[in-house]
Amino acid sequence: MPSVREIRLKSRPSGLPTHDNFELATVELAAPGAGEVQVQNLWMTVDPYMRGRMNDVKSYAPPFQLGRVMDGGAIGQVVASNDPSLSVGDLVQSGFGWREGFNAPASAMQKLNPGKLPIQTFLGAAGMPGLTAYAGLLKVAALKDGDVVFVSGAAGAVGAMVCQIAKAKGHTVIGSAGGADKVAYLKSIGVDHVIDYKAEKNLNAALAAAAPDGIDVYFDNVGGAHLEAALNSAKMFARFAICGMISIYNATAPEPGPSNLAQLIGKNIRMEGFIVSHHFGMMPQYIAELSQWVADGKVSWKETVFEGIEKAPDAFIGLFKGENLGKMLVKLT
Amino acid sequence: MPSVREIRLKSRPSGLPTHDNFELATVELAAPGAGEVQVQNLWMTVDPYMRGRMNDVKSYAPPFQLGRVMDGGAIGQVVASNDPSLSVGDLVQSGFGWREGFNAPASAMQKLNPGKLPIQTFLGAAGMPGLTAYAGLLKVAALKDGDVVFVSGAAGAVGAMVCQIAKAKGHTVIGSAGGADKVAYLKSIGVDHVIDYKAEKNLNAALAAAAPDGIDVYFDNVGGAHLEAALNSAKMFARFAICGMISIYNATAPEPGPSNLAQLIGKNIRMEGFIVSHHFGMMPQYIAELSQWVADGKVSWKETVFEGIEKAPDAFIGLFKGENLGKMLVKLT
Numbered sequence: 001m002p003s004v005r006e007i008r009l010k011s012r013p014s015g016l017p018t019h020d021n022f023e024l025a026t027v028e029l030a031a032p033g034a035g036e037v038q039v040q041n042l043w044m045t046v047d048p049y050m051r052g053r054m055n056d057v058k059s060y061a062p063p064f065q066l067g068r069v070m071d072g073g074a075i076g077q078v079v080a081s082n083d084p085s086l087s088v089g090d091l092v093q094s095g096f097g098w099r100e101g102f103n104a105p106a107s108a109m110q111k112l113n114p115g116k117l118p119i120q121t122f123l124g125a126a127g128m129p130g131l132t133a134y135a136g137l138l139k140v141a142a143l144k145d146g147d148v149v150f151v152s153g154a155a156g157a158v159g160a161m162v163c164q165i166a167k168a169k170g171h172t173v174i175g176s177a178g179g180a181d182k183v184a185y186l187k188s189i190g191v192d193h194v195i196d197y198k199a200e201k202n203l204n205a206a207l208a209a210a211a212p213d214g215i216d217v218y219f220d221n222v223g224g225a226h227l228e229a230a231l232n233s234a235k236m237f238a239r240f241a242i243c244g245m246i247s248i249y250n251a252t253a254p255e256p257g258p259s260n261l262a263q264l265i266g267k268n269i270r271m272e273g274f275i276v277s278h279h280f281g282m283m284p285q286y287i288a289e290l291s292q293w294v295a296d297g298k299v300s301w302k303e304t305v306f307e308g309i310e311k312a313p314d315a316f317i318g319l320f321k322g323e324n325l326g327k328m329l330v331k332l333t
Numbered sequence: 334m335p336s337v338r339e340i341r342l343k344s345r346p347s348g349l350p351t352h353d354n355f356e357l358a359t360v361e362l363a364a365p366g367a368g369e370v371q372v373q374n375l376w377m378t379v380d381p382y383m384r385g386r387m388n389d390v391k392s393y394a395p396p397f398q399l400g401r402v403m404d405g406g407a408i409g410q411v412v413a414s415n416d417p418s419l420s421v422g423d424l425v426q427s428g429f430g431w432r433e434g435f436n437a438p439a440s441a442m443q444k445l446n447p448g449k450l451p452i453q454t455f456l457g458a459a460g461m462p463g464l465t466a467y468a469g470l471l472k473v474a475a476l477k478d479g480d481v482v483f484v485s486g487a488a489g490a491v492g493a494m495v496c497q498i499a500k501a502k503g504h505t506v507i508g509s510a511g512g513a514d515k516v517a518y519l520k521s522i523g524v525d526h527v528i529d530y531k532a533e534k535n536l537n538a539a540l541a542a543a544a545p546d547g548i549d550v551y552f553d554n555v556g557g558a559h560l561e562a563a564l565n566s567a568k569m570f571a572r573f574a575i576c577g578m579i580s581i582y583n584a585t586a587p588e589p590g591p592s593n594l595a596q597l598i599g600k601n602i603r604m605e606g607f608i609v610s611h612h613f614g615m616m617p618q619y620i621a622e623l624s625q626w627v628a629d630g631k632v633s634w635k636e637t638v639f640e641g642i643e644k645a646p647d648a649f650i651g652l653f654k655g656e657n658l659g660k661m662l663v664k665l666t
Contacts, residue, residue, distance in 0.1 A: 052599075060599040223595065245595045257590025262556065262578045264606030266385075266393040271604045273597030 003028050005309050006099035009064045013054055016250045016320055021054065022070075022313040031080065032103045037092075038080035039104065044097035044309075044330045045073040045123040046316040047157075049275075051249040060275055072097035073128065074332075075112065075119050086111065093122055100309050100332055124157050124327030125301040126290060128276050132243060133161035133219075134286045135279035140241040140272050141217045143169065148211055150174045150230055153221030154191065155182035157327035158243060160301060162219045163191050168298040174210045176203075176226060178322050185302065185325055203229045214238075223247045228258035231269070240271040250320055302326030336361050338642045339432035342397045346387055348585045349653055354387065355403075355646040364413065365436045370425075371413035372437065377430035377642075377663045378406040378456040379649040380490075382608075384582040393608055405430035406461065407665075408445065408452050419444065426455055433642050433665055450627075457490050457660030458634040459623060461609050465576060466494035466552075467619045468612035473574040473605050474550045476502065481544055483507045483563055486554030487524065488515035490660035491576060493634060495552045496524050501631040507543045509536075509559060511655050518635065518658055536562045547571075556580045561591035567600050575606040583653055635659030 003026050010023035032038045050072060053064045064070050074097035078090040083106035086092065094109040096102045112119065117126055124130065136158075137143045149166045153159040154175030166173045167190045175191040177183060178198040186194045193210035200206040207215075207229045214235035220227055223245025230240065248255040264271065293299035304324040306315040312330045319328055336359050343356035365371045383405060386397045397403050407430035411423040416439035419425065427442040429435045445452065450459055457463065469491075470476045482499040486492040487508030499506045500523045508524040510516060511531040519527045526543035533539040540548075540562045547568035553560055556578025563573065581588040597604065626632035637657040639648040645663045652661055 227594075242594075242597045244598065248595060254592035256592050257594045259587035259589050261560075261575075261590045262581060264575045264604065265577065265608060267606065268608065268611060269606050271597065273600065273602050275598060275601065278601060 002101065004099060004101035006069045007309060007312050008069050009054065009066055011066070012056060013250075015252045017051070017054060017313070017317055019313055019317075023067075024310055029101060029103055032082040035083050035105050035107070036103050037078045037083055037086045037106050037109075038101065039076040039092055039094065039096070039109070040079045040101045041074045041076040041097065041099060041332045043075045043120040043123060044099075044312065044332060045127075046312060046319060046328050046330065047072070047129075048244055048246050048249060048319050050316065051320070060277075070098040071095055073123050074098075075122060076101070081106070091119060093127075098309070098312055120303065120327075120329055120331075121301070123329060124303065125161055125299070126287060129157035129327060130161050130290065131279065131283055131286050132158045132276040133165055134289070135276060135282050136219055136241040136243050136274060137162055137165055137217070139279060139282065140274045141219065141239040143171070143217060145170075147216035148172045148174070148214070148235075149217045149219065150176075150207065150211065150215040150233070151219045151221070152176045152197075152226040152230075153244065153246060154186055154194075155302075155325055156221060157301075157324070159219070159221050160186075160189065160326055161299070164189055164293070164299045166217075167191070168293050172211075174207065174215070176207075176222075182322075182325060189300065197226070204232050207233045217241070219243060221246060224255065224258075228260055231258060231260045231263045234263065234267050234269050236267050238267060238269045240269060242271060242273040246320065303329055305329050305331050307331045335434065337432060337434035339402045340642060340645050341402050342387065342399055344399070345389060346583075349583045350384070350387060350646070350650055352646055352650075356400075357643055362434060362436055365415040368416045368438050368440070369436050370411050370416055370419050370439050370442075371434065372409040372425055372427065372429070372442070373412045373434045374407045374409040374430065374432060374665045376408045376453040376456060377432075377645065377665060378460075379645060379652060379661050379663065380405070380462070381577055381579050381582060381652050383649065384653070393610075403431040404428055406456050407431075408455060409434070414439070424452060426460075431642070431645055453636065453660075453662055453664075454634070456662060457636065458494055458632070459620060462490035462660060463494050463623065464612065464616055464619050465491050465609040466498055467622070468609060468615050469552055469574040469576050469607060470495055470498055470550070472612060472615065473607045474552065474572040476504070476550060478503075480549035481505045481507070481547070481568075482550045482552065483509075483540065483544065483548040483566070484552045484554070485509045485530075485559040485563075486577065486579060487519055487527070488635075488658055489554060490634075490657070492552070492554055493519075493522065493659055494632070497522055497626070497632045499550075500524070501626050507540065507548070509540075509555075515655075515658060522633065530559070537565050540566045550574070552576060554579060557588065557591075561593055564591060564593045564596045564602070567596065567602050569600050571600060571602045573602060573604040575604060579653065636662055638662050638664050640664045 008023045091112040092109040155177035174193040176195040218230035218240040221244040224247035341356045424445040425442040488510035507526040509528040551563035551573040554577040557580035
């Protein structure tokens with residue numbers, strides 16, 4: 001009967017989460033029951049959307065419960081099986097993250113066949129963040145030939161894939177990120193114009209200079225001032241895929257929206273929010289395209305890795321401080 | 334050589350326009366040149382979008398020029414013709430409003446065959462405002478069976494048509510307007526729930542009460558607090574047709590947008606701005622449907638009429654004070 005550690009929600013944060021909001025606990029795992037398997041998690045993911053789940057507010061994902069484990073995406077390995085569909089040694093993808101191990105029905109997880117890809121890729125470029133970039137660009141923003149694409153949070157797990165997919169398809173790409181390392185990274189993957197928003201005094205002017213003829217597509221991971229600048233630089237019939245607004249996730253008081261929304265009218269701008277779960281049907285098509293881009297050297301990715309379940313809160317809090325280059329991950333073994 | 338009066342832009346307004354921004358002038362009309370006609374205007378329109386043209390800012394419609402006539406939609410009658418395509422007595426629709434008469438190329442105007450409709454209807458229900466309602470609902474918001482529709486500025490020229498088109502198509506309609514007269518009018522045309530936004534302390538609560546299961550479509554003429562309430566009450570996959578934001582047209586400092594735009598993401602809301610000129614192709618289909626609705630008693634309209642060119646500034650300023658029930662018009666003869 002192994003003992004495993006897990007992270008629980010101790011208290012709900014006001015503003016940026018702190019260590020006080022998390023609690024490390026140890027639980028003993030019984031043998032898996034009928035139809036269950038026991039899984040040792042190898043990798044877990046932390047993602048910005050989890051901040052919303054720390055509030056006691058109904059949204060598309062249910063809120064985390066106080067005193068209970070914070071669940072989320074993970075890659076693990078079956079270490080004991082009481083179900084014929086999974087064998088010891090099988091790799092599985094599950095939603096039982098923020099813990100070193102667990103028992104769960106075999107039906108609640110997905111067997112993973114990673115092929116040539118490192119397994120943690122399925123939490124990033126070949127997983128939800130990658131598909132978010134792909135579906136957001138191609139379906140929500142309806143990317144078409146000749147579009148100039150602006151991406152905020154461009155060095156993050158989603159943003160870096162947006163940049164590379166757009167480049168692979170031949171577009172001019174403008175990416176915004178904060179800090180010299182991220183700027184250098186974005187230039188290294190072929191982004192045409194990189195805006196260091198932390199160094200820029202005037203984001204509107206910086207975007208106008210990078211896109212003198214305007215932008216056709218804006219992929220928003222940030223909201224706030226970036227959204228305002230995108231509206232100012234939008235061409236007629238621009239499409240905005242609204243994926244995230246990390247700039248306001250930790251706001252303790254209502255954060256006003258951009259003052260220039262009336263530009264939607266004269267420019268006939270379409271602004272559409274989305275969450276990736278409504279686009280899971282595009283996954284096979286995405287993986288097929290991704291495999292080709294990887295083989296052609298057109299798409300790569302970065303990971304920022306924290307080691308050990310006890311570091312999961314640091315990894316998570318780091319997302320809101322911009323500490324990650326590419327996908328933020330926690331390695332559990 | 335008749336003399337006619339016209340309204341010119343004397344100075345650009347800061348905030349709500351005042352009489353000082355307008356100038357009444359008299360000009361003498363020569364006989365029409367080759368290819369030209371001379372028109373006596375019978376009706377002219379004032380519309381909220383003209384406020385934007387009073388600023389010296391490039392937008393979808395060019396700015397009015399200081400010292401020059403403010404042009405805009407008008408219905409007139411040919412009083413002299415020097416072109417075979419139009420005869421004395423013909424009714425014409427033109428963009429040469431804010432004046433009692435003018436000479437212009439025959440090719441710059443459209444001959445009007447009003448049928449059974451009063452001619453001024455072609456500046457309202459059977460003209461741009463009506464088509465704006467129709468295209469915004471059917472094309473931009475992609476109205477579909479069962480949708481619950483929320484309309485702001487519901488007693489205005491566009492809003493009242495949105496309400497009635499949605500009702501004619503069998504939808505539940507919630508309309509917001511200010512004051513007892515407008516509320517009574519909206520009830521008289523079958524709007525299911527009417528919100529008097531001037532009387533409501535909490536627009537969010539009022540809309541939530543009117544639409545306990547949420548709204549599918551929001552037709553925005555107002556922006557600001559109405560847009561915020563609509564985001565709060567939006568169902569999954571709601572569509573917002575952004576037609577106008579009259580609440581901020583006279584703002585002298587940037588007016589912050591709603592603080593709840595992040596709801597676009599979780600609810601997969603599509604918010605799309607539009608101007609009617611991109612949908613002129615729908616006019617024949619609209620007029621065919623409108624004629625049937627009028628014949629069936631399903632659609633009617635109200636007009637608020639000022640008399641005399643010298644009253645045009647009053648009519649225009651009145652738009653921003655909510656003085657119009659239905660279409661605001663100026664009768665010139």
